[in-house]
Amino acid sequence: MLCIAPVAASYLLYYNWRPAHTNNYGELIGPVPLNDFDHPGTSGGLAGLKGKWTMVIVDSGECSGPCRNKLWQMRQLRLTQGKDMDRVARAWLVDDDTTPDPVLLENYEGTLVLRGSQVPGLVRTLADRDPRKHIFLIDPQGNLMMRFPDSPDLSRVKKDLTHLLKVSQVG
Numbered sequence: 001m002l003c004i005a006p007v008a009a010s011y012l013l014y015y016n017w018r019p020a021h022t023n024n025y026g027e028l029i030g031p032v033p034l035n036d037f038d039h040p041g042t043s044g045g046l047a048g049l050k051g052k053w054t055m056v057i058v059d060s061g062e063c064s065g066p067c068r069n070k071l072w073q074m075r076q077l078r079l080t081q082g083k084d085m086d087r088v089a090r091a092w093l094v095d096d097d098t099t100p101d102p103v104l105l106e107n108y109e110g111t112l113v114l115r116g117s118q119v120p121g122l123v124r125t126l127a128d129r130d131p132r133k134h135i136f137l138i139d140p141q142g143n144l145m146m147r148f149p150d151s152p153d154l155s156r157v158k159k160d161l162t163h164l165l166k167v168s169q170v171g
Contacts, residue, residue: 024163025156026137026146029129036119037142045118046142052089053164054138056122058131061098070135071108073154080158084165087140093122095131137161140170 022028036046046054055074059067074090081088090111094100100113116123125144126136135157137146148157 024146025153025160026148028146029136029144031139031143031145032125034119034121034125034138034142034144036121045114046091046122046138049089049091049112049138050142051140051170052087053140053161053168054089054091056091056093056136056138057134058093058095058126058136060096061094061100062096063100063104066132068104071104071111073152073157074111074135075108077154077158077161081161081165084162087165088161093119093126093131095123137164140168 034046037050055077057067057070057074059070063071071090071092078085078088078090090108091114092100092108092111093114093116095116105111105113114122122144129136129147133150134147135152136144137148139145146160148160
């Protein structure tokens with residue numbers, strides 16, 4: 001009994017107990033595997049981002065005020081990672097037929113612009129998650145794993161991202 005009790009207790013705690021409080025700011029999702037990373041033949045898809053932590057926003061190609069703010073936030077969050085900023089990528093999923101302004105794209109150089117036809121798995125996965133309000137995070141293995149709230153506190157998002165980069169051996 002002395003040997004079995006710790007093992008039994010660990011199983012009970014693992015499967016039946018959830019902590020009342022977590023330290024992360026973003027809402028954990030899944031992880032939900034995205035098959036869009038597995039198709040390197042798809043031009044302009046997510047295949048080139050495999051192995052990186054990827055922040056994703058979804059918005060119109062017109063990119064009004066909230067969209068521009070999210071683009072700015074993603075750029076700043078990536079820059080705050082210092083020597084690890086090359087481990088973080090940014091993507092903008094344009095969910096309509098509008099072509100983004102070239103000047104805007106120049107201001108946010110390095111942000112991958114995607115169309116829904118290039119990433120159908122991501123579009124399906126985000127469809128019921130109110131995608132225009134959030135910044136999403138995809139892990140280096142191609143799993144959608146976190147979303148940050150509408151109008152996020154950037155210092156708390158930075159803390160989450162820094163922690164993930166620190167503990168991750170991948171990406």
